Amino acid sequence: MMLTDEDVGLVLRCVHEQAGLVFEPEKRYLVENRVEKLALMRGMETKPLLQALREGNNELRAQVAEAMAIQETYFFRDPWFFESLRMDVLPSLIRRRSAERSLRIWSAACATGQEVWSVAMLLEQIPELAGWDIEIIGSDFSPVALERARSGRYSHMEVNRGLPARELATHFHRRGLEWEVGSTLRRHVRFCAINLIEEWPQLPRLDIVLLRNVLIYFDADARREVLQRARGVMRQDGFLFLGGGESPLGAVDSFRPGLSGRACYYRLREDV
Numbered sequence: 001m002m003l004t005d006e007d008v009g010l011v012l013r014c015v016h017e018q019a020g021l022v023f024e025p026e027k028r029y030l031v032e033n034r035v036e037k038l039a040l041m042r043g044m045e046t047k048p049l050l051q052a053l054r055e056g057n058n059e060l061r062a063q064v065a066e067a068m069a070i071q072e073t074y075f076f077r078d079p080w081f082f083e084s085l086r087m088d089v090l091p092s093l094i095r096r097r098s099a100e101r102s103l104r105i106w107s108a109a110c111a112t113g114q115e116v117w118s119v120a121m122l123l124e125q126i127p128e129l130a131g132w133d134i135e136i137i138g139s140d141f142s143p144v145a146l147e148r149a150r151s152g153r154y155s156h157m158e159v160n161r162g163l164p165a166r167e168l169a170t171h172f173h174r175r176g177l178e179w180e181v182g183s184t185l186r187r188h189v190r191f192c193a194i195n196l197i198e199e200w201p202q203l204p205r206l207d208i209v210l211l212r213n214v215l216i217y218f219d220a221d222a223r224r225e226v227l228q229r230a231r232g233v234m235r236q237d238g239f240l241f242l243g244g245g246e247s248p249l250g251a252v253d254s255f256r257p258g259l260s261g262r263a264c265y266y267r268l269r270e271d272v
């Protein structure tokens, strides 16, 4: 169904207020498509749905933001990032944390969880980490995405995107038509709901923060605010990773970039 300019404006304002996300006006087709799908799911026509949104229905506002969020993700997305973890970042942290033998990693905006499970699989491959106290926290603002992440269940098509056959055989088992993550990976993983533009719950001091492929959808103020807060939850010698098209430079000056192969990470500057 064709929406009026006013309808599109209403939806985009809601998405911005709820999640900090901004869409260019050319994304009108996306708004129409997602609103129509949401109306179908709720068993409503589009017009009454928009009317309820106009009247400020809070549950609907959250669902509209969730419906508009881009949740594209897959296993071992950006192999150079995982290579950098394996070759540089984890060896460095293993040296630095050899006394406490503990690691805290946060995948903020983890969508349906493939990033979290991929990191968990990578850590399993590193013998030096056996017996360490490890926690990988996955979070997202979307309850639907989080539920899927937590279930650890993926379709054939999803496991075919990036998951090596060896990892599939080692860490997943068949459950009906899907594949389900086994208990070894679950030991170190927990998921929780965090809206990055709202107040964050108490988080442990983090060794690695992954804020990949989400800042790109935020406006400049939200980007700056989220990066500043990320700085506050990182350990002084921790590592921040962003998505390929994202950078803190120009938004906050607390980070300095480092290169590891094709991957770029950010560390806290000592002088800021």
Ligand SMILES: C[S@@+](CC[C@H](N)C(=O)[O-])C[C@H]1O[C@@H](n2cnc3c(N)ncnc32)[C@H](O)[C@@H]1O
Pocket (backbone or CB within 6 Å): 018, 019, 020, 021, 069, 070, 071, 072, 073, 074, 077, 108, 109, 110, 111, 112, 115, 139, 140, 141, 142, 145, 194, 195, 196, 197, 211, 212, 213, 214, 243
């Ligand atoms: C493109 S996915 C990125 C997934 C994963 N990090 C990756 O790189 O493959 C972006 C995720 O950001 C989430 N997101 C968008 N706005 C958010 C917000 N304000 N707070 C938390 N998560 C948000 C979306 O729900 C979506 O799951």
